[in-house]
Amino acid sequence: MLFKDQVDFVSQHIKKNKLRVFMTVLAATMGCAFLIVLASIGFGIQDTMRKEILEDQAITEVEVYTNNGEALDISQISEVEHVNAIVHRTSMDIMAVSQLDERSLEGNMLLTNFVEEEKSNLQLSEGRMPTKENEIVVGYQFAENLLTDAERKEMEKITEEDAEPIGGYKESLIGKTISMSMQSYEMDEAFPEKWDFTIVGVTEKPARDWFVDTNMLVDESWKDKFQEVYEANAGNENPDLFYSSTKIYTSSLEHVKSVTEELKEMGYSVYSVSEQLEQLDVFFMAFKIGLIFVGTIAVLIASIGIFNTMTMAVTERTREIGVMKAIGASPKLIQRLFLMESAWIGIIGTVLAVIISYAVSFLANWILPMVVGAALGEDEFQDLSMTFSLIPWQLVVIASVISISVAMISGWRPARKATKIDVIHALRQEL
Amino acid sequence: MIQVQNVNHTFLIGKKGKEKKVPVLKGLTFEVEKGEVVAIVGKSGSGKSTLLHTIAGFMSPEQGSIIVNGQETVHLNETERAKFRLNNFGFIFQNFQLMPRLTAFENIELPLKLKGIAAKKRKTSVQLLLKKVGLEEVADHYPNELSGGQQQRVSIARALITNPPILFADEPTGSLDSETEQDILLLIQDLNQTMGVTFVIITHDEEVANIAHRKFRMHDGELVKGDTSNVI
Numbered sequence: 001m002l003f004k005d006q007v008d009f010v011s012q013h014i015k016k017n018k019l020r021v022f023m024t025v026l027a028a029t030m031g032c033a034f035l036i037v038l039a040s041i042g043f044g045i046q047d048t049m050r051k052e053i054l055e056d057q058a059i060t061e062v063e064v065y066t067n068n069g070e071a072l073d074i075s076q077i078s079e080v081e082h083v084n085a086i087v088h089r090t091s092m093d094i095m096a097v098s099q100l101d102e103r104s105l106e107g108n109m110l111l112t113n114f115v116e117e118e119k120s121n122l123q124l125s126e127g128r129m130p131t132k133e134n135e136i137v138v139g140y141q142f143a144e145n146l147l148t149d150a151e152r153k154e155m156e157k158i159t160e161e162d163a164e165p166i167g168g169y170k171e172s173l174i175g176k177t178i179s180m181s182m183q184s185y186e187m188d189e190a191f192p193e194k195w196d197f198t199i200v201g202v203t204e205k206p207a208r209d210w211f212v213d214t215n216m217l218v219d220e221s222w223k224d225k226f227q228e229v230y231e232a233n234a235g236n237e238n239p240d241l242f243y244s245s246t247k248i249y250t251s252s253l254e255h256v257k258s259v260t261e262e263l264k265e266m267g268y269s270v271y272s273v274s275e276q277l278e279q280l281d282v283f284f285m286a287f288k289i290g291l292i293f294v295g296t297i298a299v300l301i302a303s304i305g306i307f308n309t310m311t312m313a314v315t316e317r318t319r320e321i322g323v324m325k326a327i328g329a330s331p332k333l334i335q336r337l338f339l340m341e342s343a344w345i346g347i348i349g350t351v352l353a354v355i356i357s358y359a360v361s362f363l364a365n366w367i368l369p370m371v372v373g374a375a376l377g378e379d380e381f382q383d384l385s386m387t388f389s390l391i392p393w394q395l396v397v398i399a400s401v402i403s404i405s406v407a408m409i410s411g412w413r414p415a416r417k418a419t420k421i422d423v424i425h426a427l428r429q430e431l
Numbered sequence: 432m433i434q435v436q437n438v439n440h441t442f443l444i445g446k447k448g449k450e451k452k453v454p455v456l457k458g459l460t461f462e463v464e465k466g467e468v469v470a471i472v473g474k475s476g477s478g479k480s481t482l483l484h485t486i487a488g489f490m491s492p493e494q495g496s497i498i499v500n501g502q503e504t505v506h507l508n509e510t511e512r513a514k515f516r517l518n519n520f521g522f523i524f525q526n527f528q529l530m531p532r533l534t535a536f537e538n539i540e541l542p543l544k545l546k547g548i549a550a551k552k553r554k555t556s557v558q559l560l561l562k563k564v565g566l567e568e569v570a571d572h573y574p575n576e577l578s579g580g581q582q583q584r585v586s587i588a589r590a591l592i593t594n595p596p597i598l599f600a601d602e603p604t605g606s607l608d609s610e611t612e613q614d615i616l617l618l619i620q621d622l623n624q625t626m627g628v629t630f631v632i633i634t635h636d637e638e639v640a641n642i643a644h645r646k647f648r649m650h651d652g653e654l655v656k657g658d659t660s661n662v663i
Binding site for chain 1 (some may be wrong): 475489492509510513514517518521522526528529530531533541543544
């Protein structure tokens, strides 16, 4: 029998039992949709947590510390395979006061090596990386926080947290020269020494909305000069004036794990996003398997309906099956026709379930933040990009395989029963 | 064409554990020639239907051999038998045994579908046969919209559609009135003469048996001797 004729034969039977087949498809749809939506919660939460982690830092970043406070052996680390850049940033326990015309800003200064920063793929929203000693890169919010005294006073009056910033420098900072001086946290006045720096680059907007980047990135060659000035003005040595953090950037995400392990073997304390993601993934793998297992129970319950429908179909058509066999239909063909029917129920049920699941997932992600926000009385909750439900293609594949397989397995026994029908007995059945 | 040699079969009757063996076919031996119309007559319970079922391959006899077109059929498995039936046999049943959900046209084309013949070719063959059995007008009707005679014609057309060399008819006029019975018998004779189809007719009706070239009378699972002569 040609495949097309087999399909026609099956669809003819389905059309004759529309209501019964519809109810069975409905049960299969509900079971499969329950499985997808339930598992999508696991995928959704995992996605939210991954995003949280990845927003905090670059994915190829590995933080390195020494266990005893000693300096890192940069030359040893640089020999590790797949290390792309070693960014050694030094911050100071002091305020950096920047002045541009009548505007000023009290911010942080970070000393770094721009060649390594460039290798680490530091992104700029405008401008370029510094090439000279007195060229600097400033943070994304540096300009809007350069305020006049009048603007600063006005800002202090506003108590609302989410008020729009007032004033700030509206033009591009690229090519502008600022005057920078240092000021100790314990003193009211800045040190008299001033340096002029030309802004050549502005960093990218921070991934987190609430993070305000007003840092100045200055070449590390200034470190000794700043220390001299500090000691001359503060009158004492501050052993904790500088504190450093070293971040290693690998050439790609896949190398993070090998670099992390090699650095650990060297005796360093290492922290990378891959380690955190790995732990998270292991936990969520177990969590999702659990959810899929629970969802599969719903599919199995639906399969009872399919089994019932197919058994009824075989019983009702005993005489027809007998005639088919008598005129030359092979048992294999009879079995295939019934398996196709149960597979059809499974496939249609799964397709509908996938469509419904995407709709439910979309609605959940749209409505739930509002509901939870309203219940908790927090408006900010609505703004968080929280994913409650996520349906990746892998979940669709897993659910489809489970649902269609279960449908076919439930149709297997009735189909076998059909092949065993005795022709003589079937032909004797009453019309 | 058909050689039945020393065929024996026993049915087990009664409750499980207390079954009784009842012999239904007792050492049957006969032959049917190509192009013959053979009638197997006998009372109910004489074993004529069981004989047809064994020749047609619906069941296997306990003993004996059945050779059809040179092929021993007793030892074939279910799938092989189905294929053999599709290629060699056509069936006409007392109750017509049409598919209630298929039209007359679809019922007739069913064996061609089973053979995997393309739709276009099927259509031509079915239309030709519909004309031959005089059912062109009711091709799109369902079995419950047809008279008994029309249903049996559909059944005959379905049996003939694959051009099988042998056609089995089990009480072909059992459900028909006498006028329609005559039509069907004339059709069988016509098909035998024009198409050379071999007919094996099972009947208890002497009038039906009279159209056969030879008739075998069965009694209590045995062929009654001296009653295999030509009747026409």
